[in-house]
Amino acid sequence: MSGLGTRSQPQVSTPDTRTFVASVGRAFAGALLFSLPMLMTMEMWWLGFILDPWRIVIMLVVVLPLLLGLSRYGGLRRTCRFRDDLADVLVAVLVAGFASAIILSLFGIITPEMRAREVVGKIAIQLVPASIGAMLARSQLGETSDAAEEQDESYWGELFLMAIGALYLSLNVAPTEEMVLLAYKMSPWQEVGLLLLSLGMMHAFVYSVGFKGGSLSEGRSFFDLFLRFTCAGYAVVLIVSLGVLWLFDQTGDAPLHEIISTTIVLAFPGALGAAAARVVL
């Protein structure tokens, strides 16, 4: 073990094969728990072959740093060194790939007769939600999150968690046609109403459920909280929503106002996920 270098600073304990196998099993369960709705959504299968290969490349490249960030917060085990995080992320990706490939072939969505492009595309799309699910497994299915890890959550850490929470809920619905359809059906006033409701809902969560048991809200004014967490958080949610819509090619050649209204529609579940990140994740 000494060869792998434990350069004095952060102390680590010796790895144990049994706990590793258990964490892989948990990651598998987490991947399924999170991505099953998407594995059973036909738009997700179609995206596997409709999407431009470059978009899939961007999606996979973007998801890696996201998973690294998640590893610190959740991940397969407690980690404090970059290389351990990296190992966890790669294990999660493999588990996610396996889980998606098995489920999709059982469903008959990928078959041996299909050309490689279609099979690779369909699995690649599912890699994103499934690996996020695998990384969240510990906080969702495993040990209760320990205080040591959560106490030093910085402001940016909170915003990152909000982004994950937003992804958590919005990935489920983002690929569906209903997003665009809702944007068509809603009048601008209804969209403004939805935006205000999203903001109000987020603030209620920030204020009452609170981050870290409400400690953040102590000694802070309404506007301080509202601007620093609710508004900033909603901005994060909007960016995540727009990003997801773009990756799934839901924006297409739509005019700007349609893109904005679709983003607001998707930001509604996103805002709920972001605000409840502490509870949900």
Added chain:
Amino acid sequence: MTEKDPKLPEATSRLEWLVAAMGALLILGTIGYMIAHGLRHPEAPPDVTVTQTSGAVLSDGFLVEFSALNEGNATAANVTVSGALIQDGEVVEESETTLDYLPEQAHRTGGLFFTNDPASYEVQLRAEGYIAP
């Protein structure tokens, strides 16, 4: 400085590094494959050919099964496939169906029903059109 203490973060075992290496292979392989595909297949319109794969006699009519192959580099949606039975240049019977999606570099199968026996005519199959997904 390694010790057994459940409260400390764990180091990465050799087994985990092995699994992690396979994970790296998966994600880099997928990215590499997609990049290679993107480079080798610049955007080109759907290029659909329809061929007859088999036929059958049904309880009420006849069946011509086909395979539609899209060798272009774009997915076609709502692909209309039509078939005609031809005798001496005259169309005796026509039949058509629609494929929801025909991905790039992929094939889909389907069938057309006829009341006349296709075996005694020339069967002409073709894709009539599509919409961009």
